[in-house]
Amino acid sequence: MKRRHFLRGSLALTALTTLEFAPWHVVSAVAREVDEFVRGPVVKDHPLEQLSPHVWMIHSPDGFPTPENQGMMCNLTFVDTPRGLVVLDSGASVQIGEMAIRQLRQKFPGKPVLAIINSHYHGDHFLGNQAFVEAFGDLPIYAHPGTIAAIQGLEGNMWRTLMEQWTNQATAGTRVIVPNQPLAHGQELRFGSLTLRMHHYGKAHTPADICVQVVEDGITYVGDVAMDRRIANMDDGSYLGTLKCYAELERNAASRLWIPGHGRPGAGVLQWNRELFQGIYEPCVQAVQEGQPLEAAKALVLRDPRVASRARETAGFESNIGKYVSLAYLEAEAAAF
The missing domain is CATH 1.20.5 (Single alpha-helices involved in coiled-coils or other helix-helix interfaces)
Structure with missing residues (x-):
């Protein structure tokens, strides 16, 4: 033991x-x-990287939680405003949040954290809230109302427990700190000369995703609506809703760089995900229309060039593609009625 x-x-x-x-x-x-x-061990330092004049990121090299990475699986993004720092997703544990604070204090000595924005209710994006509140006092923690309700409900403690299990208790000592300020689509938060504009286009990765546009820098943090070389968890989401979200983001938050919650930022993040999701969903629609079973739909998906060309470079592809096809098939069936 x-x-x-x-x-x-x-x-x-x-x-x-x-x-x-x-x-x-x-x-x-x-x-x-x-x-x-009874707290888990300290998380090793991960460096800050500058993405634009005002946006910095701690990149997480892993996409899934393990005892070895201690739950370090989600990027942490920071906006350096004239008044202080704004955190865009705080990580999967109090230890990860504390690691991020160490990096911020080295790079921005004396500069306070002003606020946190949690993009959605999956634990790797909000369980680090505790560290920032303990270090900087009661902070406004922003999220979509659906995210706030989910974390207040079952999702908060469920994710805390799951993260402990997945990391062999490395995240022990983490407490759930619920967001306390609701956000709406189109809402703007202004911090001196910088504007953060919120985007929500319905059910995508979850029913309550918030994407954050840093207007002056031409950058948008998309959370888990899109990922870099990893399929977003769709258990709570919608393929059609996600594709709609991409189109709306490109129309309304035209950005030179999209920052995902997992993987590297890039100009092509939305397009890469769009083609993969179309390659999963559209064959399932075909299978449903032709009365073919789920296994036939999976075969169609695996043969689709948009999927086949990405299989090797997509983390967790082999272990997860069956589930993702099943979810797409169920959604295609529901859409057919």
């Missing part, structure tokens, strides 16, 4: 024995102290 598991179990048993008849708020406070005492 790992030492952290043993310590957590021992402390929890002691707390339960001691507080058997204590009020619930006291039990909750002790449980929180147990979690904070």
Whole structure:
């Protein structure tokens, strides 16, 4: 048994024995102290990279959480405004957030973090909130209302638990800090001379994705609406909605650079994802129209040149393509009625 598991179990048993008849708020406070005492290890430093005059990023080299990467799977993006720094997604744990703060303090000594924007409710994008709140006090944490409701509900603690499991407790000690400021499509946040414009075009990666356009720099952070050489998790999403989102972003947030939550930024990020998603969804539509079963749809997808040409370079392709085809097939069936 790992030492952290043993310590957590021992402390929890002691707390339960001691507080058997204590009020619930006291039990909750002790449980929180147990979690904070048994913390995962420090995350190694990852460097800041400058993408534009005001936008910086800590790139995550991995796309999936493991014990080895300690949950470092999502890019962390920062906007350097005249008043202070704005965080666009805070990472998958308090330890990752603390690592990011170390980098920011080296590069921008004395400059405060003013706000956080969480692009959606998957844990690798919001579980680092805790570190920034502990370091900079109560912050406005912005998100779509659907994201706020999801994190307040089942998604918050579910993602915290999953991240601990996937990383062998490396993220232990992380607490869920829920966003506290709702965002709407078209809303603008101004920080001195910089404008952050919000884009939401319905259900895409999730029902509540927010993409953040840094207007003056011609850059848009798209979160997980699009990824670089990885298929976005579509369990909560929509292929048709995602394709619509790409078209609307190109029309309304025309940017020279698209920053994904996973992978490298680039001018072609949306187009790469568009062709892959079309290559998955359109054969499923064909299969449904012809009355073919799911297995036939999968064969069509794998033969589609838009998919075949990307298979080798797409992280997690072999282990996930079956699920993604199944989701596309179900969506095509629903659209046919």
